[in-house]
Amino acid sequence: MTIMDSLPAAPHVGETLGRYTVERVEALPEMQGTLVLLRHELGARHAHVIRADDNSAFGVTFPTVPKDSTGVAHILEHVVLMGSQRFPVPDPFFSMLPRSLNTFMNAMTASDWTTYPFSTRNEKDFFNLLAVYLDATFFPLMRYESFRQDGHRFEFATPDDPTTPLKLQGVVYNEMKGAMASPGSVMWRAFGKALYPDLTYANNSGGAPEEIPNLSYEGLRAFHAAHYHPSNAFFYTYGQLPLARILDAIENHVMAQFAPQTLDVSIPDQPAFDAPRHESAVYPGTDVERGAQVLVGWKLGHSSDPDLNLRWSVLSDVLLGNPAAPLTRPLIESGLGSALADGSGYRDSFREGAFAAGLKGLPAGKAAEVEALVLRTLEEIAAQGIEPELIESSLHQFEIAQKEVSNSGYPFALGVMFRLLGPWLQGGDPVTGLRLDAQLSRLRADLARGPVFEPMLEGLLANPHRVTLEVAPDPALAERAEADEAALVERLSADFTDEDRARIVADSLRLKELQGQEADRSVLPTLGLGDIPTAAPAVTYQTEQPGRARVARAAQPTGGLTYLDVQLRLPALPDDLLDALPLYTFAVTRSGAAGQDYVSLARRIEAVTGGVSAAVGVGTPPDDLNAVRLAVTFSGKALARNAPALVGVLRDLIAAPDFTRDRLEQLLKQRLAGLQASVVQAGNAYAERLAAAQLSATGAVQERFSGLTALATLKATVEGEGGLDALLDRFGRLRALIRTAEPLLALTATPDDLNLDLSPLTDLFSGDAPVGRPAPALPTRAPQARTTDVPVSYNAVAFPTVPYTHPDSPALLVLSRVLRSEYLLPELREKGGAYGGAASFDPREGVFAMSSYRDPHVARTFQVFRDARAFLNGDLGERELTEAILSASKILDPLTSPDTAGRRRIYGDHAGYTQDLEQTYKARLLAVTLDDLRRVMDTYLTEGRATYGVVTGRDPNSDELRALGLTFDVQAI
Numbered sequence: 001m002t003i004m005d006s007l008p009a010a011p012h013v014g015e016t017l018g019r020y021t022v023e024r025v026e027a028l029p030e031m032q033g034t035l036v037l038l039r040h041e042l043g044a045r046h047a048h049v050i051r052a053d054d055n056s057a058f059g060v061t062f063p064t065v066p067k068d069s070t071g072v073a074h075i076l077e078h079v080v081l082m083g084s085q086r087f088p089v090p091d092p093f094f095s096m097l098p099r100s101l102n103t104f105m106n107a108m109t110a111s112d113w114t115t116y117p118f119s120t121r122n123e124k125d126f127f128n129l130l131a132v133y134l135d136a137t138f139f140p141l142m143r144y145e146s147f148r149q150d151g152h153r154f155e156f157a158t159p160d161d162p163t164t165p166l167k168l169q170g171v172v173y174n175e176m177k178g179a180m181a182s183p184g185s186v187m188w189r190a191f192g193k194a195l196y197p198d199l200t201y202a203n204n205s206g207g208a209p210e211e212i213p214n215l216s217y218e219g220l221r222a223f224h225a226a227h228y229h230p231s232n233a234f235f236y237t238y239g240q241l242p243l244a245r246i247l248d249a250i251e252n253h254v255m256a257q258f259a260p261q262t263l264d265v266s267i268p269d270q271p272a273f274d275a276p277r278h279e280s281a282v283y284p285g286t287d288v289e290r291g292a293q294v295l296v297g298w299k300l301g302h303s304s305d306p307d308l309n310l311r312w313s314v315l316s317d318v319l320l321g322n323p324a325a326p327l328t329r330p331l332i333e334s335g336l337g338s339a340l341a342d343g344s345g346y347r348d349s350f351r352e353g354a355f356a357a358g359l360k361g362l363p364a365g366k367a368a369e370v371e372a373l374v375l376r377t378l379e380e381i382a383a384q385g386i387e388p389e390l391i392e393s394s395l396h397q398f399e400i401a402q403k404e405v406s407n408s409g410y411p412f413a414l415g416v417m418f419r420l421l422g423p424w425l426q427g428g429d430p431v432t433g434l435r436l437d438a439q440l441s442r443l444r445a446d447l448a449r450g451p452v453f454e455p456m457l458e459g460l461l462a463n464p465h466r467v468t469l470e471v472a473p474d475p476a477l478a479e480r481a482e483a484d485e486a487a488l489v490e491r492l493s494a495d496f497t498d499e500d501r502a503r504i505v506a507d508s509l510r511l512k513e514l515q516g517q518e519a520d521r522s523v524l525p526t527l528g529l530g531d532i533p534t535a536a537p538a539v540t541y542q543t544e545q546p547g548r549a550r551v552a553r554a555a556q557p558t559g560g561l562t563y564l565d566v567q568l569r570l571p572a573l574p575d576d577l578l579d580a581l582p583l584y585t586f587a588v589t590r591s592g593a594a595g596q597d598y599v600s601l602a603r604r605i606e607a608v609t610g611g612v613s614a615a616v617g618v619g620t621p622p623d624d625l626n627a628v629r630l631a632v633t634f635s636g637k638a639l640a641r642n643a644p645a646l647v648g649v650l651r652d653l654i655a656a657p658d659f660t661r662d663r664l665e666q667l668l669k670q671r672l673a674g675l676q677a678s679v680v681q682a683g684n685a686y687a688e689r690l691a692a693a694q695l696s697a698t699g700a701v702q703e704r705f706s707g708l709t710a711l712a713t714l715k716a717t718v719e720g721e722g723g724l725d726a727l728l729d730r731f732g733r734l735r736a737l738i739r740t741a742e743p744l745l746a747l748t749a750t751p752d753d754l755n756l757d758l759s760p761l762t763d764l765f766s767g768d769a770p771v772g773r774p775a776p777a778l779p780t781r782a783p784q785a786r787t788t789d790v791p792v793s794y795n796a797v798a799f800p801t802v803p804y805t806h807p808d809s810p811a812l813l814v815l816s817r818v819l820r821s822e823y824l825l826p827e828l829r830e831k832g833g834a835y836g837g838a839a840s841f842d843p844r845e846g847v848f849a850m851s852s853y854r855d856p857h858v859a860r861t862f863q864v865f866r867d868a869r870a871f872l873n874g875d876l877g878e879r880e881l882t883e884a885i886l887s888a889s890k891i892l893d894p895l896t897s898p899d900t901a902g903r904r905r906i907y908g909d910h911a912g913y914t915q916d917l918e919q920t921y922k923a924r925l926l927a928v929t930l931d932d933l934r935r936v937m938d939t940y941l942t943e944g945r946a947t948y949g950v951v952t953g954r955d956p957n958s959d960e961l962r963a964l965g966l967t968f969d970v971q972a973i
Ligand SMILES: [Zn+2]
Pocket: 074, 078, 172, 175
C-alpha cells in the first residue's frame, strides 16, 4: 500500500454514523492529522486519527481497577486471548501472528487499565485483526482449563501420581515469580503502594505470587463481565482507512450484542498524609554492597490537568534530564550510589501524579542519607533559582518530541494512542495529550511574568505527602519464598480428600489432553503469499566522496528534523582494545570534549540537539560469515536550525573527547548496575549469546561486547586494582585509532535542509586508511552456564549455518518461524510453564538459535529442543508453511519511518546488502517448500554442531542433563 494522495475527509461535529455521534473534531497541525472523537449510544468512546501514514492502528482499552493482588486483570488479559466464540482455538492471538503482516500486536495490563493494540500496513489484515481482537475481548470463551493453564492450578510433581508432592503452576504465576525478582519491578509496585495506600495502586495488578491462588474462576468471569463492556471501552483507530467501515465492523461484531450497563471504575483521591512516611521492600538478591536503592517521592495534583502535567514534565526534565542536570549531578557526584533510582522523574500514570528522585547501587540502610541529600539539593535549587537556559533547553526538547515522526522502537500510530490515553482515561481532555500548544503558550506567558518552577519546588518541599522508599536485596528471600510456597501449598491442600486428589489428577490429564489436541485454526482469517509485497522499498539518496570519507544524503519528510550518523569502520584491534570498545562508546557521549567538562558538554547537547549516541556494531558481508566487520557509529538528531551545531558536537565527540578518572568511575558503576539489572529481563538473549559465542568469531566478539562476558570484564575493571588507569590508557589508543577508520556519513533531512556543510566532520579523515581487517580468535566449544539470583532459567541452543547469499538461508528463516509458533510455544509455554519459547535466525549472522524465557525447567527444555526434528516429520502442512513465510517476510520488511528509511538503505548498500540481494532473498523465501525445511534441519541443526548456553538460579548440572550428554561449565555472574 502506498500513501494516498488525498485523505478521507473528517466528519462534522454532531453528525451521526450509525449509533455513533461525532462529538469533536480537532486539527493536529504538528503531526498533520485530524482527531475525531465519537460516542456510541451504549457509552463506548472512540478516538479516530486521520493521518497520511500507510501503517494503520487499532486499540481497545478498558479501565480495570483491581481490588486485590490476585492478578485478576493480568490473568484476564491472558485468558481472553485463549479462544473466543467465533474463533474457538486455544491461542487465537499467537495463531494470528503468523497469519498477518502486522507491524505490532500485543496486550498490556497497567495498574488501572488493560489495552489490546495492533497496527498493520495491509488493509485486509487490518479488518482480519479487528475481527479477532473484538471477538477475543468482548466474547472470550474463558474456559476453566484456560484459567488453570495461565492463572494457577495444583499439579502433582508427576501429574498422574497423587502420591508425589503437590505444586502450584500457571503461566502468570510463574511470570510474576520472575517479575518480582527484578528490583525495578519491586520498586515500581512498592512505590504505588507506598504513595497511594488506600487506592487500587496499592495492589499488585500483575498478581503477587502468594495471592494469585486466591483468585477463583467465578471471580475472573465476573471481572470480565463488569469491565469488558462497551460502556467501559475506549476505542482508538488511526490511519487513512474509512472511518464508517471501521465503525460498522465494531457495531456489527460487538455493539449489536450488548445492552446498556453502568460500572463505576472511578478512582477517588488518595487522602493526604499528615507527615512523610518511610517504607521498605525486598527482592531476592545477594549483592548487599550495591543492590539497594532509595527513592524519595511525592504525590502531586491530578495528572489530567494539562497545565500541571506539562509543567511537571518540563521541571522533571530540567532537574533530571541529563547527567549535568541540577538534581542528577549532585546525586551522582555524592558518590553514595551509582545511578538514579528506578522510578525517578515525573509520573502521570497515576490519577494523581507523582514526582520522585533517588539513587541506586547502594548498600542497605542509606535511606536517611539519600532522603537528606535529595531534600537539601531541591532546597538549594529552589533558593538559587533555575537558570533560564536550562528551561529553554528543556522546552526545546518538547519541541523536538512534538515534531518527530518516528516508528523506531514503537509504531508512531500507537504512540499517538498512548499520548491521548493518559488524560482520556482519567476524565481529562484527550486533545491535550496530542497538542501542547495551548499549555506551552500559557507556560511561556507565565514565565515572562516571573518564576514558575521555583514556587513549584517550594510547594513540593512543603508537601507532607512524601514517601522515602528503600528496596534492598535479601539473600535469604529466594529460599524463604520457596518455603513460603511450600507452606501455602500445605495450607491450601490440608483438607484435601482422596476425591480432591483424584480430581487434581483428572484435571491435569484433561489439560494435557486439551493441549495435545489439534485445533482447527482454519476458522481464523489469514493473508496469503500473494499479499506479501515482493519489491524492496526504493529509497533514493545522493552520494559524494570528499577525501577518504563517503557521504550519503537522503531526502525524507522528517517534520523539520535532521538526522546525522557517522559510521567508522575500524581496522584490526588487539584484544584489550576490543574489550574496551563498548565501554568507550558508552562513556564518550557522557564525558567532556574539546575543553568542555562533562557538565558543559551535556548542557550543550541538551540545548542544540535531540540527543546524541555512540554505539559499536559487528557484522559480516553477505557472502562470508568468517569476515568480521567492526564499526563505531556516532549519531545525533536536531531541529534543522541547529543542524550545524549538531555537526560541531559530533566532531568534538569523535576528535576531541576528554575522559577523566572520576567521571569514568561514575559511568562504569552506572553501566555495571544497568547490565546487572538487565539479566533478569533479557536472560534468554544472554543465554543465546553464550551459545552463539562458541560458533564464530562474530559471535565471540558480540559476547565480549554485550554478553555476560562483557559484564564480567566490566566488573573486573570497576573492582580490580588499577583497572581504571589501564582503561584510560586504552581509551587514549582508541581515540587515535578511530581517526584512522573508514567513515561513512549518512544525512537524513527534508529537501530544504539537505545541503548541510559536513566538511567539519569529513576533514577529520584525511590520508590513507590503514589496511588490515579484524581477525579475532575462534572460540572453543563447551556448554556454558551462568548463575545469578533468578528463580527460573533461560535456556538456549545455537547452530552455525550459512551466509545471506546462500540459497538455504531463506529456508532457515522460515524454519525458525515454524518451530517458534508450531512447536516451541506449545511445548515450552503451554506444556512446560515457561513464559516464552522461541527460535530465531539472523540471516546476516548465520546463527540459528532456540531459547526459552523464564522457564521452570532446564533438562526438559533441552530435550524439547532435541525433539524438534521429530516434530518436523509429523503432519506439517501448507498452512503452517504459508504462515511461516508470512512471518519471515515481516522480518525482512521492518516498519520504517522518515528517520530510518534512508539510513537503512544507505547502510545496507554500503555493507553489500543491496536492494537486488534483498529482492533475490525475498523471491527465494516465497519458494521455500516443506522438504526444504526438513533438508536444512538435517544439514545444519545436528547435535554435533550444537552449542549451549544457560542463565539460571543454580548449578544446572543434573542426571537428566548428563543423560542428554550435556555437562555445563558453571560460573557465577
Ligand atoms: Zn503476562
